Amino acid sequence: MTKTFLETPCVIIDAQQTQRNVNTMAATISSTDAKLRPHAKTHKLPSVAHQQLQAGASGITVAKISEAEVMAEGGIRDIFVAYPLVTASKIERAAALSKSIRLITAVDSLEGARLLAATATAQGVTLETRLEIDTGLRRTGAAMTNAVALAQQIHNLAGLHLTGIYTFRGALLDGRPTRDLEQAGREEGEMMVKLVEEMRAAGLNIADVSVGSTPTAVFAAQVKGVTEVRPGTYVYQDRMQAALGVCAIEDCAGSVLVTVVSRPSPDLVVIDGGSKTFATDVQPNSEPARLIGFGHVIGAPDAILERLSEEHGMLRVAPDCSWQVGDQLRIIPNHICSTVNLHNQVIWQDGDQYIAVPVLARGKLE
Amino acid sequence: MTKTFLETPCVIIDAQQTQRNVNTMAATISSTDAKLRPHAKTHKLPSVAHQQLQAGASGITVAKISEAEVMAEGGIRDIFVAYPLVTASKIERAAALSKSIRLITAVDSLEGARLLAATATAQGVTLETRLEIDTGLRRTGAAMTNAVALAQQIHNLAGLHLTGIYTFRGALLDGRPTRDLEQAGREEGEMMVKLVEEMRAAGLNIADVSVGSTPTAVFAAQVKGVTEVRPGTYVYQDRMQAALGVCAIEDCAGSVLVTVVSRPSPDLVVIDGGSKTFATDVQPNSEPARLIGFGHVIGAPDAILERLSEEHGMLRVAPDCSWQVGDQLRIIPNHICSTVNLHNQVIWQDGDQYIAVPVLARGKLE
The missing domain is CATH 3.20.20.10 (Alanine racemase)
Structure with a gap:
């Protein structure tokens, strides 16, 4: 699977960053x-x-x-x-x-x-x-x-x-x-x-x-x-952990790929991910992380994912924001555990390789 | 499937109430x-x-x-x-x-x-x-x-x-x-x-x-x-709709069956449903419904589902509450749409019959 074939919204997991996170914790605890x-x-x-x-x-x-x-x-x-x-x-x-x-x-x-x-x-x-x-x-x-x-x-x-x-x-x-x-x-x-x-x-x-x-x-x-x-x-780390100082935002291996579906006004960008795509259990401004909005847009930390309905995400942006309908963004969710739990599969990215991996143990009754 | 074989947590949909809800709206709009x-x-x-x-x-x-x-x-x-x-x-x-x-x-x-x-x-x-x-x-x-x-x-x-x-x-x-x-x-x-x-x-x-x-x-x-x-x-209706006056709480066809897993103190009951079981997009006290807690316990409206972690729900109860470890409760979620979306299947209940039905169109990428 190449990236151009990825339908949105989807969770992308960076394989190399995951391995680094795995290795770092293992090395630290082994000492x-x-x-x-x-x-x-x-x-x-x-x-x-x-x-x-x-x-x-x-x-x-x-x-x-x-x-x-x-x-x-x-x-x-x-x-x-x-x-x-x-x-x-x-x-x-x-x-x-x-x-x-x-x-x-x-x-x-x-x-x-x-x-x-x-x-x-x-x-x-x-x-x-x-x-x-x-x-x-x-x-x-x-x-x-x-x-x-x-x-x-x-x-x-x-x-x-x-x-x-x-x-x-x-x-x-x-x-x-x-x-x-x-x-x-x-x-x-x-x-x-x-x-x-x-x-x-x-x-x-x-x-x-x-x-x-x-x-x-x-x-x-x-x-x-x-x-x-x-x-x-x-x-995988996530935005909450970065805010707590546990990791840098760059250490986050999981993000949600979304597409801009509407650009109704200069300060509003609507994406195709809402509360059925991004977990809402870590609410904006809640303790302990006190995050602003529901995610961190990679490369655009000032864009605020301010509101979610089920399939819409509303980003508040600066009026000169150049994003247009059809553009894709990657957003690090506040809480990766419950975000992954919303998705039947994650896209495992290793460099230019993208492989769909079913989240085998999700959605279990018991 | 009989009820004693239901593993928790699971979403139960009452078939007869669903049919009533379907008929009521259809009749109203047909006029x-x-x-x-x-x-x-x-x-x-x-x-x-x-x-x-x-x-x-x-x-x-x-x-x-x-x-x-x-x-x-x-x-x-x-x-x-x-x-x-x-x-x-x-x-x-x-x-x-x-x-x-x-x-x-x-x-x-x-x-x-x-x-x-x-x-x-x-x-x-x-x-x-x-x-x-x-x-x-x-x-x-x-x-x-x-x-x-x-x-x-x-x-x-x-x-x-x-x-x-x-x-x-x-x-x-x-x-x-x-x-x-x-x-x-x-x-x-x-x-x-x-x-x-x-x-x-x-x-x-x-x-x-x-x-x-x-x-x-x-x-x-x-x-x-x-x-x-x-x-x-x-x-299905839900607790939010009931609070808005759209329906009575008794009209809700969807509920989550949970088991009491711990009773650590007189005022605390812990159930096996948390934020991976109950949707958190309609937060307590949020507009427009201003609900107290994350769900309505059927038969015990004063119990407050006060906190959720991923697999734990913390109910605040009166100290004389008789619920014990192993007891089962049914809880109407604040928002049924995003709650159903968390589950691979719902249990379709028609009287004494319980049938597991895969939620076919959930978790889709696109």
């Missing part, structure tokens, strides 16, 4: 005692997971059992489903998968652990599992104050082998200046190491302490006792 | 002089388009040539692509499709019209086309002041047959109280009828005046001279 287990939520592609493993990752992370199945079918042998599985049908699938690969499950409550244990026992397997800890985000995760007692209860359940604790703490970056990413990462690691030491003092043999997002992984990995970090977005 | 040409952006399913046609619609509307192709393959013979096609490859496909069905194209500028005309001529066809008018939304659409002159220029282009004008004006509802939907719909129709009369006075033979969204279609259709309305969302 610490922690292992790297990237979250595949960003790319949802076994092929990219293999790139990450080849660069030194010890395994991958996913959010759904269906994603684990796609990744296992694609040849990945070490997968952490970092999400509580609480329905029997999903736990049965996890049990089945655990017979052929290393599959790590997650729990964050005694009720959930009992459900997991009961189905595992019924399926004749012992599931490796990690206890999720809430370090401040207030979503899933057991309370710090209750975690040691809960870990002991989970440890006593037949069918489960509690081997680790994990957390995700991205929201605590809200509103902080960029240089405090280091502080946030260190705090995240230190809280979890302190907790695991309490668990060990209580007689529990907990090996793994898994933390870290793209903004904090580099710093969390330096905390003694942290054994694993799970960044996801770094593989 | 006017206007025809009904529903926008298929909401369902993206040929099967539902056929329901709409059987209830009296004269044809359908889509936003992309790829959607038109899916609909034509599904047996729909009268399709309006209400979006300017400005690239040769897409226009070639429109030209090809126009040989087997009635395909109506759209233009909003002379540059765009020239591109459309050139490719149509090269393909040996004359494309039926309509001129889009900006009646206040400031996205695509020619300015009212320039529209007569532009229509004359388009009329003179070989390869195009200019048969109508159309507009979309939803944003003008912003901030208005519900009872002004009638005023908004009437104004939209009246502006367009006045314009077409000017065009006819200038010697142009323009037959079609196409207007209207779900909130305004009923009122716009009553304006003498309006020949067609194009509501889309009404087929």
Whole structure:
């Protein structure tokens, strides 16, 4: 496929920049005692997971059992489903998968652990599992104050082998200046190491302490006792990460190719990408990145992608803007993970080569 | 498929409520002089388009040539692509499709019209086309002041047959109280009828005046001279429409089935649907609907779907809320069109029957 045959809107992933991002994170984490287990939520592609493993990752992370199945079918042998599985049908699938690969499950409550244990026992397997800890985000995760007692209860359940604790703490970056990413990462690691030491003092043999997002992984990995970090977005990077100071805008491997479809007035350019093309979960002016508009137009940072309807994007431009109907633009989205999730395929660009790649693990029910 | 086998999260569409919504709009519009040409952006399913046609619609509307192709393959013979096609490859496909069905194209500028005309001529066809008018939304659409002159220029282009004008004006509802939907719909129709009369006075033979969204279609259709309305969302309805007074919340045919995965504190329920499951383009507190949270929990209107991360939804509940890990909830999303667009399939529910239906026209590139 050559570029002139690309229909718009489409997501283009720069292969060489992706490889650089993969290599940079792998090299940085390899200089610490922690292992790297990237979250595949960003790319949802076994092929990219293999790139990450080849660069030194010890395994991958996913959010759904269906994603684990796609990744296992694609040849990945070490997968952490970092999400509580609480329905029997999903736990049965996890049990089945655990017979052929290393599959790590997650729990964050005694009720959930009992459900997991009961189905595992019924399926004749012992599931490796990690206890999720809430370090401040207030979503899933057991309370710090209750975690040691809960870990002991989970440890006593037949069918489960509690081997680790994990957390995700991205929201605590809200509103902080960029240089405090280091502080946030260190705090995240230190809280979890302190907790695991309490668990060990209580007689529990907990090996793994898994933390870290793209903004904090580099710093969390330096905390003694942290054994694993799970960044996801770094593989492609995005406008939000650039605004947080995690990368430069030039490090972003993913962009949306769009066509100018209308030029109704000097300050308005309408493109063929709207809210069904660009994710809207990272809204303009929202914390922590406080971005202006819904994307960064490559080569034209002052153009503001100000409004989106479903299939229209409205760019506010300077009146002397020369873009005309039919021109193509490339726009780095605010959030690449949820933008990729809107698309059945991405266009994999390696120099002058453009290959359509189905996003195999997207749109899964479960 | 029985309900106990449904994995979550998934979108469930109530078949009987959908049929009622289809019938109600068809009956209402049939009492006017206007025809009904529903926008298929909401369902993206040929099967539902056929329901709409059987209830009296004269044809359908889509936003992309790829959607038109899916609909034509599904047996729909009268399709309006209400979006300017400005690239040769897409226009070639429109030209090809126009040989087997009635395909109506759209233009909003002379540059765009020239591109459309050139490719149509090269393909040996004359494309039926309509001129889009900006009646206040400031996205695509020619300015009212320039529209007569532009229509004359388009009329003179070989390869195009200019048969109508159309507009979309939803944003003008912003901030208005519900009872002004009638005023908004009437104004939209009246502006367009006045314009077409000017065009006819200038010697142009323009037959079609196409207007209207779900909130305004009923009122716009009553304006003498309006020949067609194009509501889309009404087929399933949603929480935004209910807040605008267009329907009751009980009229919503689409909901998301989710499972409670964590119950970390008395006021917090975490569900397995986040921003990759619920659309975020209609944000809480945004105009015109000013909704609280990201969805309406059926049977529990006071629960607030307050925060979403990619795969987590955080519901704020009263401390005595009895929901436990493993419980299932049904949530009506703020915006059903962009929510359906996130899912590869919907679950079609007819009484006790649940059938998985692929959303055939979603995720298309072009």
